[in-house]
Amino acid sequence: MHDISLGEGNTPLVRSHRIGPELGLSNLFFKLETVNPSGSYKDRFAAAAISEMVRQGKRRVIATSSGNTGSALAAYCAAAGLGCKIAIVDGAPALKLRQMMAYGAEITKVRGFGLDADITRATFEVLQRMGDHPDAELQISAYHYSPIGMSAVEAIGREIVGQLSTQDKQADHVFSCAGGGGLTLAVARGVRDASEKGESGTTTRVHCVQPAGNNTIAGPLRDGSDHAQSVECTTKISGLQVATVIDGDAVIAACRESGGTGWLVEDAEIYRSQRDLARLEGIFSEPAGAVPLTGLKDAVAQGIIQPDQTVVCLVTGSGFKDLDSVDAMLGDNACPTVSLDEFQRDSQ
Numbered sequence: 001m002h003d004i005s006l007g008e009g010n011t012p013l014v015r016s017h018r019i020g021p022e023l024g025l026s027n028l029f030f031k032l033e034t035v036n037p038s039g040s041y042k043d044r045f046a047a048a049a050i051s052e053m054v055r056q057g058k059r060r061v062i063a064t065s066s067g068n069t070g071s072a073l074a075a076y077c078a079a080a081g082l083g084c085k086i087a088i089v090d091g092a093p094a095l096k097l098r099q100m101m102a103y104g105a106e107i108t109k110v111r112g113f114g115l116d117a118d119i120t121r122a123t124f125e126v127l128q129r130m131g132d133h134p135d136a137e138l139q140i141s142a143y144h145y146s147p148i149g150m151s152a153v154e155a156i157g158r159e160i161v162g163q164l165s166t167q168d169k170q171a172d173h174v175f176s177c178a179g180g181g182g183l184t185l186a187v188a189r190g191v192r193d194a195s196e197k198g199e200s201g202t203t204t205r206v207h208c209v210q211p212a213g214n215n216t217i218a219g220p221l222r223d224g225s226d227h228a229q230s231v232e233c234t235t236k237i238s239g240l241q242v243a244t245v246i247d248g249d250a251v252i253a254a255c256r257e258s259g260g261t262g263w264l265v266e267d268a269e270i271y272r273s274q275r276d277l278a279r280l281e282g283i284f285s286e287p288a289g290a291v292p293l294t295g296l297k298d299a300v301a302q303g304i305i306q307p308d309q310t311v312v313c314l315v316t317g318s319g320f321k322d323l324d325s326v327d328a329m330l331g332d333n334a335c336p337t338v339s340l341d342e343f344q345r346d347s348q
Helices: 019-023 042-056 068-080 094-102 117-131 147-153 155-165 182-196 218-223 248-258 267-281 287-301 323-330 340-346
Strands: 013-015 027-032 060-065 083-088 106-109 136-139 173-177 205-211 262-265 310-315
Touching: 013 155, 019 027, 019 267, 019 287, 027 155, 042 068, 042 136, 042 147, 060 068, 060 117, 068 083, 068 094, 083 094, 083 117, 094 106, 094 323, 117 136, 147 155, 147 182, 155 182, 155 310, 173 182, 173 287, 182 205, 182 248, 205 218, 205 248, 205 287, 218 248, 218 262, 262 287, 267 287, 267 323, 287 310
Parallel strands: 027 310, 060 083, 060 136, 083 106, 173 205, 173 310, 205 262
Antiparallel strands: 013 027
16 A cells, blocks of 8 residues: 555456457456546556655655646645646646646646657656756656656556456456557556466467557557657547657567557547447546557457457546547537426326
């Protein structure tokens, strides 16, 4: 247990009721990181990072976020009594910003940040200088910047192995979304750690799925390169708009070692998967949380997944964090208001 905890971790692993059978898969599971305290897996990161800062006597967090990291850090800073200043990625959903502010964080959106590689790189340099003050620390949810925080995310992989073992199953494939790549790397390390301790007797292939408009890791991984690449980000999927490499090289190495590969998916298909999760599984996910399922669909279509294999898709964040995408899903379907007489007539 971390010094500063809000009850993060040990999230459910639930069997697919409808999507799996429709894809021809008998053992598809979803890891629901949506139930963490601030609504995403980033609470695991924040709990470890903020607890370490408290132990070191630090008083101010400097951070960058497109939403979930900022919300998590703001929540745990509130619990710990730390100040929290966050540079926001251009295009971040308004509700995520309001969540950060509700926890008391000071936030500023930087035009072009997260979309343009040069602006993103320069913004990181400014943040690093701010984080160099004696009472402050820069917290970015990537191993390159915050290895202590990211080490806590590895528990996702260990939990998957442990939860499946109670059903006498072992994961053949895990599909993870990636922006900077830290989550995918953490899951690969967590699964490997559990396997090395004898908790799993099979090799779990960890797959990196990215929007095609942010092809920093998945394309190079699939094409046989050892190195991630900077890009001009065009995807609209919040949380995965990371135009620079960050943890990309290590992600490629870890996924390739596991036997996994990279998958690039279009924004339109991601939104369809978000709808499918809600309407076929009862899982309310933000678009980024639907990216792993979208990659799985492509893998099934290409014959990579066998029908009896055990597959896990991460669902990384709650749909309550991005209501604009839910509005797009619903279209013009508004809740009607009628009189009691009209309601009675309609019920007959």
